[in-house]
Amino acid sequence: MLNMKDISKVYRTESVETHALRDFSLHVEEGEFVSVTGPSGSGKTTFLNVAGLLEESSSGIYELDGRDVSSLNDNERSRLRNEKIGFIFQSFNLIPELDIFDNVDVPLRYRGFGNAERKKRIERVIDIVGLGSRIKHLPSQLSGGQQQRVAIARALAGEPRFLLADEPTGNLDSEMAESVMQLLESINAEGTTIVMVTHEPNLAQRARRNIYVRDGQLEEAVPDLQVAAAL
């Protein structure tokens, strides 16, 4: 599903070079649920951005779903993001002036689906996340947990093969975090590959596989998650 080999990402300014990822290699199988942990600034989000085609790597080979995506142009990357990848962000990133229906509709608009197809998909995913009765509500009228459910519905609407979650429960209390986690697990059980960045060891442990990032590199042995979280 996802195959990274010797990926490096360097941010350059006039005077400073920052190596966010160094020779980063990772293989994720289809249907896996992988958690990514590591200290702040270790390169977790950079890895997620490169994996999600939000940023280009400086070097290395990245294959997504069997296709080399390292050298795609901006349009092709946009199309691939839209078709194959779903994103879930820590701060939900809903558009405040759009209601729930229209927020979920955003990626489908760029996909070019017709009205009927979009409506069918939106209603289905909103039902999956349990917000069918809130479809015309604005994000500001929902709790944090509900907003994250809308973000998950938006990520699912395009039926992506690959879901990237950047600290999806970071802004939620434990009860809401648990419900979101259960939702992600059920989505994974349906066959969607999930890669989740988290600082929370107990959530990371629920993934089928944990990887640990330090100084932009994947560490061979995953340290004890409680210790890793404290780093």
Add this chain to the structure above:
Amino acid sequence: MFRYYLKLGLLSIRRNPALSALMIAAIATGIGACMTIVNIEYVMGSNPIPHRSDVLYYVQVDSWDPNEAAVDVDRPPRQLTYTDGTALLEAREARRQVLSYMTWRVVEPEDSEQLPFQVQSRSTSADFFPMFDTPFVYGGGWDKSADDNGEYVVVINKEVNETLFGGEDSVGRTVIMNGDRYRVSGVLDTWDPMPKFYDLNNQHFGEVEEVFFPFSVSIAKELSSNGNTNCWKAPDSNGWEAFKNSECVWMQLWVELHGAEEKQNYLAFLDAYAESQKALGRFARPLNNRLNNVTEWMEIEGVVADDVQVLLGLAVLFLAVCLLNTVGLILAKVMRRAGDISLRRALGASRRAIFVQYIVEAGVVGLVGGFMGIAMTWLGLQGIRGLFGQSRMIDHLVQMNWTMILAAIFLAVMAALAAALYPTWRACRIQPAALLKAL
């Protein structure tokens, strides 16, 4: 997708009402100032007889002072002498020709209860009405035989007909002017060409005459012109005959010519006529005969004043300043929404999609600005009316027609799109990952 972008544009305006209002105000102010002046220039320079302006030619022959041009350094006099006007009229070398001049008459109503009143009148020839395509309520113009026979016939306008005959069909009835009885041949419907192209020597935006009667009658009655009369040398003696035969110019001749060949032939005829006059000791200046169609003649006569051109330049500059402000405002708006753009890019929007979204939004702002600009233009025109007072010319200049309204909206939308190009380009450059964490 266009409807989707339109909806996003309207939502964006609602989301940032203050910034949006400033953008709309900047565009509306620029458009208002610009269109106020454009409107005046447009009305001043508009073609008063578009369907015939290419076949109507104003005739000039250079009968002027051998030592000095009549106008500027090389232009012939604006009008013709009686000698030349009548000779060219009687030659009938064009399809149609009309010689005319302006005079005043006093109408004496048959009803003794009504007081006599003065009317502005035009002494002219039969072709005036078909050549200038004048509309009639009743009857029509007179025929050539009336010219030749010096018949006392008259065409009156609707207002005079209303005053004298209560608006009834007055064809065949009698109008008494300065003691002479004229038979009404027709009543003009509303006819108000702006500018008054057929006589630009007097007032560019003067009123159309109330009464028209044969040139042959006015000459027989020894009626001089109430318009401009210019002489480069004094008549040989006093009296009507001396004036008629003098080098004073006071008549206007228009001819109808179709196509370049007819025009060329008529110019050749004018040159031959000038040569014949040289042989008689007149026309001491080099050959300088001219034919200009309606729009050319309007341009030569400077119907659109130079001041207006300067004002137009200033108005366009002002619009440019307003647009520069709009660029800044749109840029500020785009930068405020960088997170939104970043998110859309992450969710699959291409750069092109972002570009179109923001261009459509700018178009919406421009459209609203255009409507506001029309209101500002109306205010500007009312301001001009207030400044210069009410007159027929000002009333005419300060009116807005649909062409100008549509032009204002089009200009506003185009201006907004132009102003949005740079900010939208910047929006397209925002990376999908740039601000997702910051949202």
